[in-house]
Amino acid sequence: MLRLVPFLAILVLVGPVAAGLAGAALPAFGYLPALGGTAFSLDPFRAVFAAPGIWTSIGLSLGVGLTSTAIAFLAVVLFVAGWQATRVFTVLTQMLSPLLAMPHAAAAFGLAFLIAPSGWLVRLASPWATGIARPPDLLIVNDPLGLAIVAGLALKEIPFLFLMTLAALPQTDARRLTEVTASFGYGRTAGWIVAVLPRLYPQIRLPIFAVIAFASSVVDVALILGPTTPAPLAVRLVTWMNDPDLAMRFQASAGALVQLATTACALLIWIAGERFLGRLAGPHLASGRRHANDGPLRAASAGVMVLVVIAVALGIVVLAVWSFAGYWRFPDALPGATTLANWARQVPGIFGPLETTVVIGIAATVIALALSLGALENEKRRGRVAGSRALTLLYLPLIVPQIAFLFGLQVLFIAAGLDATGAALVLSHLVFVMPYVFLSLADPWRAFDERYATVAKGLGSSPTGIFWRVRLPMLIPAVLTAAAVGFAVSVGQYLPTLLIGAGRWPTVTTEAVALAAGGDRRVIGVYALLQMVLPFLGFAVATLVPLLLFSRRRGLAA
Amino acid sequence: MTERSASGLVLENVRISLKGRILVDLSLGVAPGRVATVMGPSGSGKSTLLAYVGGFLEPAFTAEGTVLLNGTDITRLAAHRRHVGILFQDDLLFPHLSVAGNLAFALPERVRGRAARRQRVEDALIEIGLEAHGERDPATLSGGQRARVALMRVLLSEPHALLLDEPFSKLDATLRAQIRDLVFAKARERELPVLLVTHDPADAEAAGNHVVSLSSP
Missing domain, CATH: 1.10.3720.10 (MetI-like)
Structure with missing residues (x-):
């Protein structure tokens, strides 16, 4: 047994x-007898690429997936490199760990409620600092470049990659390695990246790939924070899949394969980046530069982590405040009345x-x-x-x-x-x-x-x-x-x-x-x-x- | 040097190797109540020999040879059917059970009825001078107390032989002699053949100087 x-x-x-995948591949090439598709054809793919703005959608998926992962990876590496085995590190570990339990959608809503033109940040700063009495006419959430969704995804990816790094760290002998590099006069961050990262990276590579795949095909966060005209590819696929016209199933299936290719493409770009940086690293290592003055960099890396914790925490608070809010006039910092009526x-x-x-x-x-x-x-x-x-x-x-x-x-x-x-x-x-x-x-x-x-x-x-x-x-x-x-x-x-x-x-x-x-x-x-x-x-x-x-x-x- | 007899622990032509390299190659007899001491440098296969006798050798090793316990061939038996108890250098009391719970864990199923089992556990606690410690958390006992509980636990399981894997090496000097004497006395009392692995010549001496040396790897 x-x-x-x-x-x-x-x-x-x-x-x-x-x-x-098989269930998507057959209809993608026109074969789905239940819906009258009995001959193989490329028409479903033609339909996908004929959809307006489809290349923008694909580009958004690629860009959002890679950018958010790169930001999260960089933030985690610089923070762990600069702060490992310090008290700041211990404290932030305790604060970042629970963030992993937070569902993506809730984190995204929290962020949206904070950064929207009529969101909490503007309210807290108005009118005394900004001098405005009406929400500014800006497209911050759902911006066409996808900055909001990149930020929302990074908020969740940073705690995830951080914890994966923590889990892999004990097997790298990081502490003694960095003591050695420090004795050679290398700065904390540089020493860690030179000595520990090459050992650690293979162990967090699969989690990174998972993050890229997730971010390049996410639907819920994209619906909350992502661009709408056009939306990233995955969001458009859901629309096609739920279309009352069953013939759209063929196009949706072809779209699913296009999504698969898009994510594969994102992964390949990342892998090419790994190679490129790896090749770049060799001569740089041999140059013997110590990068001893990494104080500002370390401060910035800790700052990013604190910002992540604050953003998620404030997001939770603002969700709670709205759920109990009665009348809430802009730009008041808090609702004029609280009520249980919403609940x-x-x-x-x-x-x-x-x-x-x-x-x-x-x-x-x-x-x-x-x-x-x-x-x-x-x-x-x-x-x-x-x-x-x-x-x-x-x-x-x-x-x-x-x-x-x-x-x-x-x-x-x-x-x-x-x-x-x-x-x-x-x-x-x-x-x-x-x-x-x-x-x-x-x-x-x-x-x-x-x-x-x-x-x-x-x-x-x-x-x-x-x-x-x-x-x-x-x-x-x-x-x-x-x-x-x-x-x-x-x-x-x-x-x-x-x-x-x-x-x-x-x-x-x-x-x-x-x-x-x-x-x-x-x-x-x-x-x-x-x-x-x-x-x-x-x-x-x-x-x-x-x-x-x-x-x-x-x-x-x- | 092999003592051929129906009783006691007998190893016949035991040969253990790892990736083609022979670690252990010996024959050995231990009479009931007696102690055979296996000595040798680290990596010489001392613990591997114990693992073979106890039936928990890692699959990576290849081993041949017969293990007879009181005339029965136990070579092919599963570890839990061999009636071979083992003590390690750590007491390994189960941290999720009380002291009494640890002892009851070892008591054979044969002893039936809640009252009878509890009585046996109580008697065992008295035997090691720990009456009224039954409900204690093992983590709150002293090192010597824990060692005594670990010994009593293995004895309660009614083993037919004892394997000792450097069981005294973590105890401080005064405690070491005390626990060692207790273990050997109990083994003698119950007529158990004992196979002891150690680095400490004093252990070998106290055990009666029946020493088998394994060569360096």
């Missing part, structure tokens, strides 16, 4: 992606989406946990660790753009009569929950002191007994954290819920994003806040339960 679990896990990761109005309709969000999230998380635990336990018993090739599979659903295979998967589910069923929806969430659950569980599980199991064997415990009575209880904190991560990922899912759920399974997230176009900040505040609270509740449970369970077990307190 246990031997089958790794295959099952791989099937969950690879199956939907492969099936989904009261939403309550009757909110329970359905809330329940769906929680049930789907728990179901996907429990399955992902069971598969991950089974695969890891199997690995322990066989005495081998899955190689880097298996790790690539884990990242597959994160590197293939969601929209490229979800639409094809939807087509297949419709053909199988499974569309819009709860099971299909859970499966589509599982594809994205599984990698995160496995990744966050694998390190602590593999780091477990195997001598405990050896002792237990000597005491007569069977492998199954050891799993349930020794390994699992001792690793409960790690299991719960992984569960909280998985739940947060599920809560944040927009596209799978929209496409596979066919609109019949509204969640807090799909409802919140659907409200973006309407612009009623009070209602958005309510939904975005709820969307944010759910993952944080998950992490609270994951923190509190071990404290209660092991309140008298100091050996597990660490």
Whole structure:
């Protein structure tokens, strides 16, 4: 039984992606008998490229994906390089970590409420500093260049890449390496980049690719912050997919493949950049320049991190304020009246989406946990660790753009009569929950002191007994954290819920994003806040339960 | 030097290698209640030998040879069916269980009934001078107390042999002699053959100088 679990896990990761891509590829070339497409043709692609402004859309997807990732990468590298093993580093680590739990949509709404012309920042500065009494007529949110969406994505990518870097750091011997470079007279930042980054980079490369893929194909954040005329490619695809004219399915499928190519293109550009910088680095290293005066650079890198924390925190506050706001005149800094009416109005309709969000999230998380635990336990018993090739599979659903295979998967589910069923929806969430659950569980599980199991064997415990009575209880904190991560990922899912759920399974997230176009900040505040609270509740449970369970077990307190 | 007998622990032509390099090649007999000490530099395969006897050798090693325990061939048995207890240099008390919970974990299923099991645990605690410590968190015990609990835990599982992997090396000097004497006394009392791996010549001396030396790698 246990031997089958790794295959099952791989099937969950690879199956939907492969099936989904196939399900998009056939209609993309005109073949979908159910809709009368029986001959292969390139017409769907012609239709895609005939769409007005399509190249602008593709360019936006590329540009947004690469720019936001580059900004996040640069911010993280400069900060870790300049501040590793300092008190500032410890403090900011504690402040950045929780940001990971924040759903993308909620973070985007928070940012939009801050930076919009009638947003909080302008209000806080008006009229005493700006002298204005009416919102300036500027397109800040949804700007055609995509600056707002780049900022919104970077807000989420920085904490993600930062935590991935933190996880990889212990294996690089960073501390001693930087002590050596410091003794040669290199500045902190330069020494770290010279000595540690080359070792660290291979380990954060897949997460970076995942970020590029996500940012170049994101839908929910683009709907909230992105340009509209035209929108990035992925947003236009969703419109085509939901078009009442079923013939548009062919064009949408071709578009899905164009999205796949666009993301692949973004990845290739990044890889070319890696090569280029790598070649540039050689002569520079040999030059022996020490860059000892990196004070301003270090200050700037810490400043960026503080800005990220402040922006997200203020975003949360402003969402909360709007959700309780009564009459709020521009440019008042705070609403003239607070009220529970916004919440009261939403309550009757909110329970359905809330329940769906929680049930789907728990179901996907429990399955992902069971598969991950089974695969890891199997690995322990066989005495081998899955190689880097298996790790690539884990990242597959994160590197293939969601929209490229979800639409094809939807087509297949419709053909199988499974569309819009709860099971299909859970499966589509599982594809994205599984990698995160496995990744966050694998390190602590593999780091477990195997001598405990050896002792237990000597005491007569069977492998199954050891799993349930020794390994699992001792690793409960790690299991719960992984569960909280998985739940947060599920809560944040927009596209799978929209496409596979066919609109019949509204969640807090799909409802919140659907409200973006309407612009009623009070209602958005309510939904975005709820969307944010759910993952944080998950992490609270994951923190509190071990404290209660092991309140008298100091050996597990660490 | 092999003592052929039906009782005790007997290793016959045990040969363990890693990637074609032979680490261990020996035959050895340990009578009940006696201690055989395996010494040798780091990397000479001392712990590997214990792993082979205990049944938890990593798959990367190749090994042959027979392990007989009281006349029974246990070479192919799963670790948990061998009745071979092990003590490491760390006590490895399960941190999620109380002291009594750790001891009850080891008690054979044969001992039935809540009251009977609790009684056996109580008796065991008295035997090591830790009565009334049953509900304690193992993390709150002193080093010596923890070592005693670890010893009692392995004894409660009713092993037929004991493997000791440098079990005294982390204890301070006074405690080391005390715990060592306790372990050897209990093993003698229960007539257990003991295989001890150590760096410390004093351990070997206290164990009766039945020393097997492994060569450097």
